[in-house]
Amino acid sequence: MLKQKKNIPPKKRTKKDISEKSIENNKSMVRITSGIGNLDKLIEGGIEKNSTNLLVGGSGSGKSIFGMQFLVEGLEKGEKCLYVTFEEKKGKFFRHMKRFGWDLEAYEKKGLFTFLEYTPVKVKTMLEEGGGTVESIIRKQKTSRMVIDSITSFALLFDKELAKREAALGLFNLIEKWEVTSILTLEGKPLTGTELNSRTLEFESDSIISLYFLRHKHLRKRFIEVLKMRGTNHSKEIYRFIIGNKGVTVANKPTENPLNK
Template identity: 25%
Template sequence: MLNQATDVSTGNATLDEILGGGLTGNRIYLLDGHPGTGKTTIGMQFLLDGLRRGEAGLYVSLSETKNELLAIAESHGWSLEGLEIYELVDPSGSLDADSQYTMFQPSEVELGETTRGMLQEVERLNPKRVVVDSLSELRLLAQNALRYRRQILALKQFFVGRDCTAIFLDDKTSPDNDLQLQSIAHGVVSLDRVPTEFGNERRRLRVIKYRGRRFVGGWHDFDIERGGVRIFPRIATATDPTPGAPRERLASGNDSIDRLLGEGIEAGTSTLMLGPAGVGKSSCATLFAHTACLRGERAVIFAFDETKRTLIARSAGLGMDLEKLEADGALEIHQVNPGDVTPGQFAEMVRQAVRPVEGRGRVSIVIIDSLNGYLSSMPEERFLQIQMHELLNYLANFGVATFLVVAQHGMLGSGMQTPVDASYLADTVILFRYFEAAGEIRQAVSVVKKRDGHHERSIRELRMADGNILVGQPLAEFHGILAGMPTFTGNPKNLMEKRDADAES
């Protein structure tokens, strides 16, 4: 009679979360992936977790030596003391003539000797957890699919009957897509490594199959770090409790901008700042973060396009001391390199940043500057909208107002293009434009969409001078500003006055 199956941890809390609580005990599982995807590391984490719980573990190595495994463990800062390691062949005698004769006898004998030695070691140690690395050796010895399947079925019955949880590693060296073990295993986790044209390669995993258990499907990014595998789950899988998100208006601290927006932005909504480079999008978004920090709340800025030093200096010129707010713990500025971060990693960064911290104000503003940089971290841009939709929903549950900055290609005229259309995702869309008037290049701003309330539909001039962000009167005497080809029929004196030294002189 088999013992009652209980949940067994993989040794990785995030993987347990994706698997819906861990592994069902007394079963066999398949962990497959090409060489270098982290199979051995995950297998070691699984066994070391068992040792910490007082459960004996066995690592059956059919391809790597014990010294190689010890070196892998040392690279992660682990000690394998107490963990049994069984090697297929003693490397000290692998080149002897007698040893060669034994290894290259007919495959039927080799397969039998290999499995017999492995099973004898399991019977001797009676472990609760076993990792077999890798099945490609058994597949080669079996030589045909029928013998291989029968061998795996026999191993399954053996391990299950011993109240043992086993993970089989497979390196996908078979020329065809071998599904023999996938049909036999209780659960299958697949690891993948995706090369990119620039920057770090992308590692990801997904659960292909798990009998009798509800798991989180889809690809989850991960990275191999010192100390093990760090997984960045899809943000839609987050199990953080949804706090009582307030529904309030968040003011910018600038009366003219707040009037344009209908007295501010609603908490838990998303705002798209759209316009050409240098028109004032980032500065206006930073103004909301600065004001939130002064109210005793917290704000987070993810800067893809400019350095932290440049952001702080530019904001200081407009009267916003971001350096002090950061020193006080009210503001977090994360400089993100698109070539070094995957979408999953970025989502985890956002998730960690907005989690409530005891004794500190809640995060009310998150700025992603810009969406162009975020797009650069996506290997396939057609998934950007889905990723962003999950992220915005997550932040909305926390009552966080999100500002998405998008730089359009081009500066003037009708040739400007938007790299990605995220306007349907945003609750509010603020459009920025350049226009020419009285021999100057000027800026204009308008709110073209706001789902959660009223807003002005006028187009107003925007100017940044004397440490202030100024919004002028509606540009009633202009036509075609938003189209990029304005026509002026009024008096230039009705425009905002210049605030520089030239005007004063």
């Protein structure tokens, strides 16, 4: 008599399984250059194409400049790029970026660059409608790079943690559907679960890069750390970076951990 085979449920994938699988597939991963001086050396040549990347840092840490520099890298190659902001005014932002030699108005006239002043409420509507204005721009212009600066204001619309998590998941799912390489900035410190539930963001984002702006004796210094990048054997050390005439440049050598001081 034949024995019946038992129905064995499929093994549930853990974060470790997903991470190991992504490392196996990293040879076939398509990467794009970040445009950030010396950063690509720390992340195996660049950021994964069509990935969603979280940039975390406090006020004045350089998040907006970092994000715009990432877009300029694409603009210089003829790519269509989109900057979505909840806080910046177009005229003021364009003037500030000129100090780095970035003529955003010229890119805009060429049809390469779109600056979209959005409100957190509109993003909420966008999630409800499944795309809205942002998706229309991306589809029409065939946008390849996008920055959303910042999702912190968006999080304030939700009082309950469950609603925040659902909104974060909805936003990440939309961005994945759009097939753009994106950077989302977040105000605050990573791994603390402040404005948005950090565990949701950490798990859903393809990478987390942290910018620190710390006081050391009588000066403030800037540091960068790649906390996570799927499918990438990235540097685990902390590096200093400066904001100069051409934007963000990461130091060639790592530094002592400033967080332990």
